[in-house]
Amino acid sequence: MTTRPTVRAANGLVASGHPLATSAGLAALREGGNAADAAVAAAAVCAVVMPHRTSIGGDMFALIYDARSRDVTAYNGSGAAPHALEPETFGGAFPARGAAVATVPGLIAGLADLVGDHGRLGFDRALAPAIGYAENGFPVTRLLAEAMAAEGERLAEDEAAVQVFGPRGRWPGVGEMLQQPDLADALQAIARDGADAFYRGDLGERFATAIASIGGAIDRADLAAHRTERPEPLALNYRGLRLFGQPPVSQGHILLEELAIIEGIDVRSLE
Template identity: 45%
Template sequence: MPNDVPAGCTVYGRSGMVVAGHPLAALAGWRALDLGGSVADAAVAAAAVLGVALPHATTVGGDLFALVHEAATGRTHVLNASGPAPAAARAERFRDGVPQDGIASLVVPGAVAGLKALHERFGLRSWAEALAPAVAAAEDGVPVSGALAAAIVAYRPLIERDAALAALLLPGGRPLAEGTLLRQPALAATLAAVAADGPAAFYEGRPAHSLGALSAERGGLITAGDLAAFRPEWVEPLSAPYLGLEVRTAPPNSYGVALLLQLQRLAADAGPQGGPGSVEHFARLIPVGRDALAAAAPYLADPAFGGPDVRELLARGAAKGASGWPSGVPGGTAVVSVADAAGNGVVLIESIFTPWGSGVHDPATGILFNNRVRGFAADPAHPNVVAPGKRPAHTLSPALALEDGRLRFLLTTPGGPGQTLTLAQVLVNRIEHGLPLAAAVAQPRWSLDLAGRLLVEETVPDAVVTGLAQRGLHAEKAGVITPYFGSAELIERLPDGVLAGVPDRRRDAAAIGA
């Protein structure tokens, strides 16, 4: 029997491990592995279920990034399935700022094509088998989790603006309660068509034409032609050393470079710095994280549209006291990590951006769409300014780490622009302080909000907050569920080959391994 324990504990296994942002997703991924599938099969199955079970965070109307590590070759492949702005999305249309939600806030959804690209290159089982758990979950219903129920209540005004979304989530005018079933038959039919006919059923079939008609009716920019033209992209990772590890992540338009910049600086001054959670610990990490995000800001854009070379930034490193700030908001995001006994691994992160994305739900197809146009900068001189066919900056920052050429860590978390801050803190706790992975994940965190204000979790002692203030670091306490702190869903490969999976207690998550 697989070893399945509550979130927050460490799950150990030898043959495989799946950690995901929802128990049903972890189960779907584990079953794919157990039936002889690859880590890619497991990641696709889990990710598809996340798009059904956590619609406030991710759907097939969103985007994804994934890293795939091949043990046999030592190569790490980066899948960029973030969608571009519509062809009609010209900067002059947004003189008053980019839209925050609604029909004009959509980019082309990249998730379906991304899942298929991952499966085509690395899958062993059939595409239909990979999507079957998601089809069943949408048809039969998924019990509403506490996090989903809270998101319905918190974002009720946005939900009520769309009649179809309100009918789904506020039946009879009342929010779906925790533990009740969320059934999505229209989405089940869409997923079944994609399972049978591949991405063409999505990008050239009913979903594309229905969205195009909905966009035209409501004054949006996206068309069926925008969807038909989309292709995901395989790219090379960025990497940097950190205390015996080689950490790899996605290049821009991902924020991943900010993680590498932090680790470079931390490795350069890795002497005794006070224990985890101490004033000295936070006082060391906070300036490094701030400087890294500021230094990365001009590089967080679609490289196909020019701009500075991010590898030059890595060679130079983040200067102390760097100025600037990346665009971005805390969002709806879900993650999957999968590893097998042979040393292969996948980290996948998917999102519709902010909770409930655009708030636009197509009743004909059951799809809730992203609001990723919000990821563009408003400044026309910024490399990340909106343009036709351009991908916006993405907070999605999957990473993994090798030791002596072999996979050691799979690293991913939701948390908007705080993702790289969370992953850096976990690695410092694990590598520099020697904490077991679960303890490294459980330690109190710091983060930054959109205005750059310093936040610490409410579990940080008052004496530490006071000590930070005495050093000029004025922090505000925030609840553990604050999205900026993330929820790291990690796997570590131990020296004897045992896989340790840790689902973060901060959000819905589960790990299954055997």
């Protein structure tokens, strides 16, 4: 088993799922931004360079601590199910995947609200690195190449996916550049007009039309009704520490439950 070395820094740290995202977060800090700016910049880049894991069509959850006020705020950036769906829509066979079960994407609004509430640099600055990688391209990682190869048969069923990820007539290999110009255009519109570009603008209308064409139920009314929730975070006293976590619908509460269970156990004595 291998481990990575402990990283320490005097002024700030950024951890993410991709080096380019980490770099974007560090750049935000160097430009005078704070943790919110860095987190949003990194998350936006992840939505471009890790399409096998996340996208602007996903959700977000965040916990942020304000050192001045000593307040902890939870952000629930997950969307509701479309209003057109009813409990009996799927009967007893709820599908595991597909547009029919897609919920309103909450990531864009969540990132905009997070940086708007706590950031210093603005949403447009936070999205700039992501726009650059979408427009100019980025080198495909081994994990992304393997994911596209593994899911190639399913991706090939989606004409739009083929246009985006397989313009050469095949899925890209490790180190090849992947450009996403349409995604760059969408991010530029969001940077210019804010989250409303997606939830209440032309971009949202195009999204609703596209998802309806593949069996989805999200419409413009669902998008316009979306708001980021700020629920009361869960808190736990654990061995002299005060720990915070996300309440449901996030799964963050599971860690707090596990810690509460083992608090009375001498973990070091266990083999």
